[in-house]
Amino acid sequence: MKLTLKDGKIIEFSEKLTAGDAAKSISEGLYRNALCVRVDGQLKDLSYTLDKDCVFEVVTFDDEDGKAVYRHTTAHVLAQAVKSIYPTVKLAIGPSIENGFYYDFDFVSKLGTEDLEKIEAEMNKIIKANLPIERSVLSKKEAAKAFKEFGEDYKLELVNDLPDGSEVTVYKQGDFVEMCRGPHLPSTGKIKAFKLVSLAGAYWKGSEKNKMLTRIYGTAFLKKADLDEYLTALEEAKRRDHNKLGRELGIFMTDENIGQGLPLLMPKGAKILQILQRFVEDEEEKRGYLLTKTPLMAKNNLYKISGHWYHYKDKMFILGNEETDDEVFALRPMTCPFQYSIYNNGLKSYRDLPKRYAETATLFRNEASGEMHGLIRVRQFTLSDGHIICTPEQLEPEFKGVMDLIYFLLRSMGLTEGVSFRFSKYDPNDKEKYINDPVAWERSQAILKSIIDNMGIEYEEAVGEAAFYGPKLDIQYKNVHGKEDTIITVQIDFALAEKFGMSYIDENGEKKLPYIIHRSSIGCYERTLAMLIEKYAGALPLWMCPEHARVMSLTDRTIEKVKELQLRLNAAGIRTAIDVRNEKIGYKIREGQMEKIPYMLVIGDKEAESGVVSVRSRNDGDLGVMTVEEFIALAGKKISERDCK
């Protein structure tokens, strides 16, 4: 029997043996770290019997699969511990996830955070006992019978969902049995460092129609030091959290009397958004967009035509009552039908196309109360919204134009690293959410796919993430908690033009339906700001800082000079504030540093006399003295170039 190793080396064995023994004989060191193996690319337990030629690979914790197996086994230990402390609990599922694992339980009584320690103690007992983990195979029937006996309703449901005649693998450790595809570590004692991190609710099978179970999150590492490092990194990440940092820096606040999801942008935050908005609107104008300004509300008729009323009525802020009022209004949740109405004003020829409409749109969406999060999910927000109405031939170049604008903006903000692309498609089985026109869906998805493939964009496909009227290309960004959000989206709409009676006259004098691209350029300003705060830990690139420089007096003798310099810098396009309080310079510097002011300029008697300034950068510390002209050149260049370093 020949085993082909990863490096191409071939090892021969005279008789069959377990994967663990094979690994052991190949390399003592590697074996010590082997968690499981890959046989012909398939993950197997160390107890797996090798009986024919194969490609053989040892899987360690350095391997993503190895981490997953290690953590998955920890999840089993968690389940065993919970089961032994709370015998009435019912088990659901417990997979490994990025950076850890979770397990869902159905508890009879409530579980509190303080119970986690008790569970950890029990887990430690199980690990110390070093119970062997044994795999066996049951028929569907046998498994169903066993889980029914144990009263494991959720496991039973999972078994019953399997096709008839299929086999079920179960893993046994001590008196604890768990249905699982595996593989697993050979024994519970292999787990060295773990921690239960948090407690949360989660719906059975991910559907809110089902019962909410109790989910316990945890993580596990090979070494205690690695676990500690991971937990410290989590704490570090929280320090960058825009929701904390943004409030500390005076960028935004909330007020319980104003309401959930309604952040107030304070002077600094408002200034940043103004800077970004001017930048985006100017850039859009350069690229042939026409600015519109449309109402913040409309009669519900409008949303009935678009279909939004039927899809999203319960997420709209409605003014009036359909039963009793002649007219019912709703705050706008999107801009599309307003710009379509503008398009429809006057007959359009193919010569008029493409029409590129853009608007910095205030939108309102009544998000569920538990969804709100800082500046990322809010009920009122500002979207750089826009619609391009074009002929079929113009669709691809226009889409490319949109992507070019988006790249330009992302680059200007230094956000190109860390974004990923998602091709969001419809779900053919979801007749509720999507317009029922499979032919149009397939056609428009094929068009979008061909465009983005031609552009060489790497993306993930996501079924069931499309808008109800068409497929999307979403630009995704991860926040400090690792949660991914869409920051920008570009959509192809095959449905709404017809609903709104939009048309153009083609070369042959025939009336045609245009294509529509729904697009954002910088996304939702509030959310983009949140991502910027987290990316730069509050120290935003100079060009978008509300305060570029702060001039500080060393003593009261130089206050007048400080004020003069402020005027001069402001005139040169450098947003400048002053600090002439009667405080020590170290104190003023410390404050400026904590507020992440890019440049702090100090004027004492020496500078005042020779007409220079002492410059300190928030990143590089004291830069020494320079003339005012030199400073203006230095800062001015970085501002105009939108230097993000």
Add this chain to the structure above:
RNA sequence: GCUGAUGUGGCUCAGUCGGUAGAGCAGUUCACUCGUAAUGAACAGGUCGGGGGUCCGAUUCCCCCCAUCAGCUCCA
């Protein structure tokens, strides 16, 4: 909306096993006029998230709201 947690001066937090609260920072005033991440002193600042209930008495116990955080679900 659901699960769990949290809510005490502008901020960070302590405290009260039921007898109307305390610190540090920030603020104000005074002194110091100072050289690149905190000068010193004094003063001022709180309906203990809101509303009900129990009690002689509630910030503390109970109920209902509101807001905040993590997760689930949702996201045109």
